[in-house]
Amino acid sequence: MAVGKLYMIDLSPPVRAVLLTEKALGINLEHKELNLLGGEHLKADYVKMNPQHTVPSYMDQDGSVIGDSHAIMAYLVGKYGKDDSLYPKDLYSRSVVDQRLHFDSGSLFPLLKTCVLGFTRKGWTSISDDIIEQVKTSYDFLNKFLQGEKFVAGPKVTIADFSCLTSVTALGLIIPLDEKLYPNIASWLKRCEEWPFFSAHSEGFAKAKVVYGSFTKNSSKFFAVVLVCAVVAQVAVAKVTPPPTTTAGDFMAVVGPRDAAVVPQMGWLGLTVRGILTGNNLVSWLLTILFLNMPLVALVDVLFTVSCVGGVSSIGVLGNILWLLTQIILGPLLWILQLRSLLANVINSADFIMAVGKLYMTDLSPPCRAVILTAKSLGIELELIETNIMAGETATPEFLKMNPAHALPTYKDNDGTAMGDSHAIMAFLVGKYGKNDSLYPKDLAKRAAVDQRLHYDSGNVYSLHVSIVFPMWMRQSEGISQRQLDSAKSMYNVLNTFLEGNTWIAKTASPTIADFSLATSVNAINVVAPMDKATCGNVVAWLKRCDGIPHYQEVNKKGKISTQVFSNA
Incomplete structure (x- = not known):
């Protein structure tokens, strides 16, 4: 019995990734082949189900609908x-898989899509050196990911292998993969062929190879039929508040008015020295720390005070005995407790909050700003390390060990784990430090919606930002092309459809990390390719709501200004 329906064509690499997942899980999906050339994916009922009108789309038995192969898997x-x-539940292991999935949605597959559209819509007769170099760079990254590993995310097969396999093999038909230059990829591909469910990929891939064989690479018709069904369908055509610093007022409620009176003049250290010299409030402090029992504290304080005045009264004798016992038995413990209090006072001060990890970043990067916004929303502190890509700071051996893709942001947690890709970093931070799951829901259907939007950012929105802004920064472009303006318009329209009747981008009641990713990317693109506010009212209203997210404007302001400066230079 089928557990759901998969709208597909097996010529599509992302579809084949889902088919591999189906077979690996041992489940059955109802396969609904779409006639893309006949426009079935453009019909109103399909567009309602998937506003991007792409394949694959999945409808579960419970009615949940998901677009994007990575989210479906x-x-x-x-x-x-x-x-x-x-797809491991361990946070770090999952972050590695997530990074590889976004490597596919943000690098491998977009390159494949670019080539296909070039031959089918733009009249390419050959592939430019620039595209060839980009593909080779992606091959090189994947080869480094596989260094010392059996599979792309570690020793075991994961859904990241399914995505990368289907995209890389398709790319290899356009720009062949040199096994001598990329031996790790070559060995990995052979291991993949040993999967008992490998036929879920090989059958559809064999059909593609037959179609490819009907054309030559220099033909203006190259890929006119080849992947137009397979890939064009993938293109959318249309902080918890930190503990307060301890003050005299806070301290007065604990140690009583007599000791509190000296705090403003002497501070913590002065009060500690006074306590050690007089010995008349050590037990008070100990009882306060351990029990917070004010009547008992007051009684002992009186005993010690009388003993310090002198005399042979029974109270004075008792007080001296208590003082002596305190020094002999409890003295070392009290020193530790006092030292702990001193350290806590420093650590919890407004000027020093312990960072949970290091974020290598630059304010110019929308993904970096999305991670910073996530950290602030979680109430955690990150040590921000401004990293100069142009000076080669991401190409050092130390950096490459953390992130072979030498990209920003890169995050290193205090436990030593390191990861790249903003989407994977945000999911990791929410999983490890979130007090609830509002930023990244645990409910599978809700999380799938967030994942789909995150991959839409990787493959469509942020990738568009890179194609527009980076050439401007590198002085390789004098402005934005009409094709890029059209792509931006299409992207705005898709986002506007996502937001129809919804407050936030993934149909949630509150912002998620998908809002953080897409809003930072969209704001950056909007600087150089302004949206039509008349036709994108949902996006305009959403961005205005994002401005109301705590810390959003603070985090985004500097990067937005930098984008304006570079784009106008």
């Missing part, structure tokens, strides 16, 4: 997997 493993091996 994660959903299927979460709901139907007998274990988590294909």
